[in-house]
Amino acid sequence: MTHRPLAPVFAGLRAGLHALFGGLLALVVARVLLTDGSVLALVLAGALGAVYLAGLWIARAGRSRRGVVWVAALTVVWAALVWLVPEAAYLVFPLFFLYLHVLPGVAGPVAVVGATALTIAAFAVHGGLTVGGVVGPVVGAGVALLIGLGYGALERRAAEREALMAELLATRDRLAAAEREQGTLAERARLARELHDTVAQGLSSIQMLLHAAERADADGPGIDHVRLARQTAADGLAETRRFIRELSPPSLDRGLGSALERLAAGWGTREGIDVEVEVDAAVSLPMDAQTALLRIAQGALANVAQHAGARRVSMRLVPQSSGARLTISDDGAGFDASGAEAAAAGTDSFGLRAMRERVDQLDGVLEVDSAPGVGSTITVVLPGATS
Secondary structure: OOOOOOHHHHHHHHHHHHHHHHHHHHHHHHHHHHOOOOHHHHHHHHHHHHHHHHOHHHHHOOOOHHHHHHHHHHHHHHHHHHHHOHHHHHHHHHHHHHHHHHOOOOHHHHHHHHHHHHHHHHHHHHHOOOHHHHHHHHHHHHHHHHHHHHHHHHHHHHHHHHHHHHHHHHHHHHHHHHHHHHHHHHHHHHHHHHHHHHHHHHHHHHHHHHHHHHHHOOOOOOHHHHHHHHHHHHHHHHHHHHHHHHHOOHHHOOOHHHHHHHHHHHHHHHHOOEEEEEEOOOEOOOHHHHHHHHHHHHHHHHHHHHHHOOOEEEEEEEEEOOEEEEEEEEOOOOOOHHHHHHHHOOOOOOHHHHHHHHHHHOOOEEEEEEOOOOOEEEEEEEEOOEO
16 A cells, blocks of 8 residues: 555645646636737647646656657747737746756756746837846746755655655565464464473373383283274374474474574585584574574575675574574675664665564574674574573
């Protein structure tokens, strides 16, 4: 959905400009009809109105080559009408705004100056050179230039506001999607833990007890039922473990360390970059934290491939006193870490912001250490259980 709070203002200004042009043109027609009734003047007035109406859709589109042609044709017809009817000179005021809106660059102000000179010359031809005939057009041109500058600044501000709103909406959608993903992963991880700690453990205990009963009384009258019950418990345990694997993220089914090693091996082969991985087996984190670290590692490697030009990357996962620390370093080109995230906030870049948002959601810490020419190091510390 596009948000344009200043659209009614622009529409009102355009409607006022059209009304001004139509009113002044009607004044010219009335002047001709009440005086000499010149057929040529009426024809030029009608042609001026027709050209103006024909080009309204061009003016709405802003600056273009067709708009320049339209304004030039409008000016030629108006200039011819001015030499016949002096009151047509007043039409220069709406023309000023058209010049500034349609013509590119300095062509708009230059056209305003030229039209002002032509208006003064027309007043001089019809009634002689007077102070009013000079000051009026000059003041009108000055006011038009000031209003045109203000309108341009307002239009640029509106475009910037619209772009910012679009980026905010896109960021909101990405955050909502990330939150839904995190919620889904957390719930799946919770269910997997509950199944492991209750059903799987219970079935494993039942299987062990039945196996012990089978060994204790191998020739008892109910041994066949005991064996059937043990096999049924074994089948149920296998099925439960399959459910647990399916509820866990596929890349994390063998743990975060194994997932990081597979990620590094695949990425290093694909990019032709040597990746050194060091994983401490003592790291133990909840599933949502493991998922966050894996996604951050993926994003960091993607940044290295796109921007760093590195020859070597190291990835290290070690336990902390209250969680785990993931460090990813490269020997690439580096960047200005102090301004990178601020610059990303004004663009569509989502790399470092995505990492920080994931870390913040888990009450962790993200540190970025880099400078041009010295490589980069990203350190993430997340809370969690360690063993």
